Amino acid sequence: MKIGFPRALYYFDYFPFWSGFFHSLDIELVISPPTHREIMNQGLKKASDETCLPLKILAGHIQALEDVDYIFLPRMVSVEADTYTCPKFLGIPESVLPAVPEGQSVLTVTLNWRNSKRQVLKDLEVLTEQLGKSKAEIRQAFNKGMEWQKKYQNSMGAEWDFEDSLNKIESASWDSTESSKSSAPLTWKERMISIIPLTSDKAEKQNLPVGEKSDRLRIALVGHSYLTHESYANLNLLRKLHEKVDVELVQNVRQEDIEGHLSGLRKKIFWSHSKQIFGAGNKYAQDQRVDGIIYLTCFGCGTDSIIQELVSRKAREKHKPYMLITLDEHSGEAGLVTRLEAFLDMVERRRGHEGYVSTYGECLDSDSNAL
DSSP: OEEEEOSSTTHHHHHHHHHHHHHHTTOEEEEOOOOOHHHHHHHHHHSOTTSOHHHHHHHHHHHHOOSOSEEEOOEEEESSTTOBOOHHHHTTTGGGGGGSOTTOOEEOOEEETTSOHHHHHHHHTTHHHHHTOOHHHHHHHHHHHHHHHHHHHHHTTSSSSHHHHHHHHHHHHHHHHSTTSSSOOOOHHHHSSOOOOOOHHHHHHHTSOTTOOOOSOEEEEEEOHHHHSOTTTTTTHHHHHHHHSEEEEGGGSOHHHHHHTSTTOSSOOOBHHHHHHHHHHHHHHHOTTOOEEEEEEETTOHHHHHHHHHHHHHHHHTTOOEEEEEEOTTOOHHHHHHHHHHHHHHHHHHHHHTTOOOTTSOOSSTTSOOO
């Protein structure tokens, strides 16, 4: 059996779970290729104009999946207690059904961690008949999926490239659990159509002597993972940043740090993604090692319209350089590069002169945090 898995949206957060789940069931996952222009065009044709860019990309990736028995479109209502996922997750699969090729079967399941673990297992057992597996096998697969998801989360984005992180986690898991089998399953890199190589900057950073601090700027890039890691949609923003500065991402922040930086809000954030983004953004605003913050969002994102404003207020309170980048299908690379270079130049000048005191003993900027 082959199940198609779109390389979009929930892929960039929860694929470790589903990869371990289906691997345990001995079911092959076929991942759609990395986003390119044709995938984007197909998504724009099949998705509603009112939907956001990530959902349009998902529609394009559904079209790109061929020769599979099912296309997997889970409805992930909640991934932790007392939270909900983004509304776009709640609307799957109905919101993207027009993108499913005629005659193609869809495999879906509802996951809601607001309920008990027992209920989550019962929801997964609805796949028993469709996949031809027993309930015991489904439960074993669930445990394997949770194990792989925990390993990914514990890695805290050690590899700045999402797929390289998955490769290391899956390879380690197979080496420890499958070494006795005569034919080992394909590794992540073998199953992928293309893998983004590590940059020389990253290699140089890894080879720095212990305790030595890099002179490069440190910039925090916050936003939904399906935008920060979607290289085609964000016009290779992450790679462009890595070429010039050291980059911090949301997944680089420990969960306890995120929880600790959620205090002070008059109301709890009940979107799981947004809670992670605000907690990480608040931490980076207070971190003196971080020179600036870039918030990456897409046009029409309802949750970001609130969270972005909250993060920007925290940045202003701490006098942290801050820039908002809004993407849609019409965004151009030239404009992005110009804005990015101007922002980094500004941050560089500020780092060099923020302690400057004029000869008259007054700060040049009465609102700055200069000494």
